[in-house]
Structures are given as C-alpha cells and as structure tokens.
Amino acid sequence: MEVLSEREWRGRASAHRDRVGAWIEPHLRRGREQVAHPVEDFLFTYYTFRPGRLLRWHPGAEVILAGASSYGANYRDCAEGAVLDLELVLPQRTAAISWTRELLAATASRPPYLGCFGMHEWAMVYRTPEVEIRHSSFPLRLSPERIEEIVDQRGVRCGHFDAFRFFTPPARPLNVIQPTRERQRELEQPGCLHANMDLYKWAYKLSPLIGSELVADCFALARDIRIVDMRASPYDLSALGYRPIQVETAEGRAEYATAQRAFTERSAPLRRRLLQECDRLLALT
Template sequence: MTAALAPALDVADWQARRRAHEERVDAWLTPHLARRRSGVKHPVEDFLFTYYSHRPAQLRRWHPGAGVVLRDADPAEFGRDYRATTAGLTVDTDAVRARRAEPIDWIRRLLKATAGRPAQFGCFGMHEWAMVYRQTQEEVRHNAWPLRLSPADTAAVVEERGVRCSHFDAYRFFTAPARPLNVLTPSREAQHALEQPGCLHANMDIYKWAYKLCPLVPSELVADCFALAREIRALDMRASPYDLADLGYPPVQVETPEGRAEYAAAQRSFAERAAPLRARLLAAIDG
C-alpha cells in the first residue's frame, strides 16, 4: 500500500500563511504588551496571557501542523521538532509523540471524555461569585474593580443559588467558606470524570490543550481556540460579581431570572462553537 503524500507548500504559500497568523495574533498581543510595559492591568483582556503558560511570543510563532511539508524552509528557524526530507521540512511527529506520549494521551482522554458527556447549563456562573464569597473589597482578586453588590448581598446570592461547578481549575480558587457549598468536590484526579462541554472554563481550556499539542496542530487552530477563549472570558467576567461596565463589559445579572436566561443561552452557544474545535484537536491527535 502506498502512503499518502503529505501536502507540500511552496515558500510563498507557507510564508503567506505565517504572515496572516502573525497579523491576526498581533491584534491581541499589541495592546496586551503595551499595558504590560505601562503596568496597567486588564481583568478580561490580560487573563489568557497571565493565567495560561503560553507566552505571547509562543502564540505568535507559526507552525503548519503535522503532515505538512514546507519547501525551502530553514530547519534552524523551526527548531528541534522538525526534520528535513527530500521534499522539504516537516514536523517530526514520531519524535514529538515519543517524547510527549503521556501528556498527549492525558489530553486525548480528557477531550474525548468531555465531548462524550451531556452539556450542563445550570451553573449560572456562580463559580466567579464563589471566588469572592465572604471576602471584603480589599481581599477580592481583582480589587481594583468594585463589586456590583455589597459583600453581604454577594454572599446571599451564592447561598440562595448554590454552586454547581465541575471544573477543578475554577474550584481551586473558591474561598474556603465557599467550597462546602459546591455540590461537587472537583480534583485533578477526577477531571476526566467530571469535565463537561457546557462549562465555560472547560471550553476556555481548549486553548490550553491546543497549545500544549503544538507543533502537531497548526497555529491557526491554536489561534481559533484563543479567539473563542477571549469571548468566553468576557462572558465569564460580565456574569461575575465585578462591575466592569467602565471597561465596556455590561453585566449579565445572573442574580436575576433574566440574567440567568441570558447566561445559559450564551453558555449553550459557546458549547456549540467549542465542539468542533475539540473535535479538530482529537482528529490531530488520532491522525
């Protein structure tokens, strides 16, 4: 049986793809780097750069993805994860998979388990409220920005609504008195059993799994995941107890029936948009 030939890109084609990726990413990086130089913090736009480990330069760096051959490419420019062939330069998939077999398998199992589980839309963003539960304005994480309600009223909303968070990396930021209020006790060990595709943070994390799979996945896919994560973060903070209206983020008032309906509808839309990204990552791993 003859193996299928990998797509081969002429130098003009792959350099055009690289430029397009860099220009797309620069629209996100430029304001972030400017704020960083001036010491200005933004609780929405900076989150993906401070919470996740992928550095701006890494996000900007272009990879074609596994199975693509780059004609007339300099091996030194692309690094150790590439190998030269008679047709051109390509990702050394065997070496990458051998060196990172365990984390790749962990990511694959998580993506597959999450994709196969029914989506839940009843949390109404209470995880962000649990992160400030029973704290003063000075104690909260983003204390440069006011809370929409008083600390007592914020706590009352949490106690009335309850907390139904399935995501460990959100749960670990809960205040100590908020943790017993959650119906679950998420842990890293239970992540594969609990993560579900309606969760905003699980869908934001698709960006993390994408960049951890580089260079097996194309940078355009990583950027697609980043773009979705930016939108999800905006909803996350609009539904939070913080008042970010002055930054251009009008609140989704999840303490009201109308706000909860708005939140659930947006959450459902994000779950639908995240599903094909998760599928593309799984296809890249399995391919």
C-alpha cells in the same frame, strides 16, 4: 507528507501573525504601562503559552515547508525544505496526548449542563475582604453582604477543578460537587465555560504538532468566553465597556444560559478537531 509551496506557507504564516498580533499587542502595551485588564490578561497569565509562542506559526506534523531552511527548534531540513522532526518531538509527548484525548472524548460524550449560571466567580469572592479580592482594582457590583446572600440562596454547582480551586475556603463546602484533579475526566462537560476555554490550553500543549490556525481558533473562543465569564461575575467592569450579565436576576440567568448554549455549540467542532489531531498523532507513534 503534505508539501506546502513557499508562497502558501509564507502567506499562512503572515496571516496568522496578523490575526494573533491584534490580540497580543494590546496585552504587551498594557504590560509596559503597568495597566491591568482582568478580562484579556487572563489569557496570557492563567494560561502559560507565552505571546511569542502564540505568534509563531507552525504547519503541524507531516507537513513540509518547501524552500525553508533552518526553520527553527524541533525542525529538520530535508530535500524539499523543512519539516517538524517527529522523532525528536513526538515520543516525549505521547503520554500527554493520550491523556488529552481521553479528556476531550469524555467531555464530548456528555450532555451539556447549563444550570451553573456562572456562580463560580461569585464563589471566588465569597466572604472575602475587598482588599484581598483578586481584581481589587475594580469595584464590585454588589456589596459583600449581598454577594454572600446570593451565593447562599442559589448555591454553587461547579464541576471544573481549575475553577473550584480558586473558591474561597467558606465557599468550597457550598459546592454540590467536590471536583479533584483525579476526577477531571469524570466531571468535565461541554456546557462548562471553563472547559471550553481550556480547549485553548489543550491546543497549545499539542503545538507544534498541530497547525497554529487551530490554536488561534481555540484562543479566539477562549477570549469570547472570558468576556461573558467576567460579565456574569460580581465585578463592575463598566469602565472597560462590559455590560454586566446580572445572574442574580431571572433575566440575567436566562441571558447567561443562552450564551452558554452558544459556546457549547461553537466549541463542539473545535473539540472534534483536537480529538482528530490526537488520534492522528497517536497513530504516528
């Protein structure tokens, strides 16, 4: 096992809290003030990892925290300090780790597809009265009629089930792919913004068996992707300081594809790290 000196693990835990706290505090403040933020709140509402759990630092499996005692749930004290109790944590996670590993590997094995141009967000408001739109406190950039026309003209090609399930009923038949939960490993590909945002989900589902720095790295990626995701949506978020990516134009589609390609490259090493952690944990079983 790796042994971290008390100075080292306390320093890493403090650095993690400082990093993550800068993301969490504005969200908690908005909650107290009952102010919605359609970009950043998504990371705490759609994803189920509570802010307090994201804030807490874990070293991962087989790491001893020298000098620690009663470090918390799922830890046991040992002669050198405290360590995650794998006999308590790992058996109940093995099936989920195997499933996650297969999904990550399948996604990584495919070439990225960069031709969706973010139309999934448009399909979520297609033929929907404005009062029923999810982020109705913010105006749309275009009229409902123009949104409908653009979706009809461009079509939708979304293979991510957790985006597709939010499509409006009239938009679902327009999708050239009909994803299901059962086809998730078959369809996910590394150019998909939502598949890359979901690296955060797979990371926190592996916590506390993996280091919290990796979870935070995946959160940072998801946060940046969410900004682009909503900038390319039909919402007008200029009041929040977000310049739209006008994917209804050729220039906007080129800008979106460039950002998508950059996120594909940025997500690849994080996906590899998660795969390596899955393999390491499965080997411990």
